[in-house]
Amino acid sequence: MFIYNFSRLVEWPVAYKSGPFIIGVLGGSSVADELEVYAMGKKVGTQEIQIKRFKTLQEIAVCHILFVPFARTKQMTEIQTTMQGKNTLLITEKNGALNEGSAINFVILADKIKFELQTENITKYGLKYSSKLQEMANAGS
Numbered sequence: 133m134f135i136y137n138f139s140r141l142v143e144w145p146v147a148y149k150s151g152p153f154i155i156g157v158l159g160g161s162s163v164a165d166e167l168e169v170y171a172m173g174k175k176v177g178t179q180e181i182q183i184k185r186f187k188t189l190q191e192i193a194v195c196h197i198l199f200v201p202f203a204r205t206k207q208m209t210e211i212q213t214t215m216q217g218k219n220t221l222l223i224t225e226k227n228g229a230l231n232e233g234s235a236i237n238f239v240i241l242a243d244k245i246k247f248e249l250q251t252e253n254i255t256k257y258g259l260k261y262s263s264k265l266q267e268m269a270n271a272g273s
Contacts, residue, residue, distance in 0.1 A: 134247060135167060135199060135223060138236060139176045141265040144196060145219055145258055153179035156195040158186050158211070159204045167199075189214040197221045200234070208232035219258045235259075236269075 135155060153176040157164040164185050171181040176196075186192050189211060198220050200211060205226040212233040215222065224234040230250040235257065237248045249269035254261050 134238070134245070135163070135197060136171055136174065136181070138221065138223070138265070139181075139197060141262040141268075142221055142254065143260040143262075148194070148196060148219055149177065149179065151179065151194075152182040153177075154182050154184055154195045155197045155199070156184045156186050156192060157199045157201070158189070159201055160185075161199070161201040161203075163199055163201065192218075192220075194218070195220050197223060199223045200225075200229075202226050205229055205232070208234070215257070217258075221254065221257065221259060 139153065155167055155171065157167070164183055167183045171183055174181050184195070192198070192214065195218065198215065200222060202225050205224055208229065209232070211222065221236065222234050223236045223238070225238040227239065229237045230248055230253065233253060235250055235253040239246050239248055247269055249266060251261065251266065
């Protein structure tokens, strides 16, 4: 699953390298169910992966990756404000979401799921990314 694979291609600050590795899903989405099955028993480095479902932005304290499903992307301005300074990789699935603060956005091209990348947003969130991530995004376009 793409979301899990991104965890191996992005680097978080030292303070985020202990405790569980949290992948959050905002609102109700079947993606959370899929992630729970896929991530079971997996780790990012030495960190065990935990999948968390957040009904509201206010519930989010620490979150390494936050997936924002299409239905919640109308809140991108509020999401950016809430997540500012939290070193969270924002992932969406809406055309144009990269211009609204998303770092990675899923798109459908030729009936296949691909992703777009906004490297400026990744660095804005205090994260570093592997050149392989950029290569993968470029290969999909």
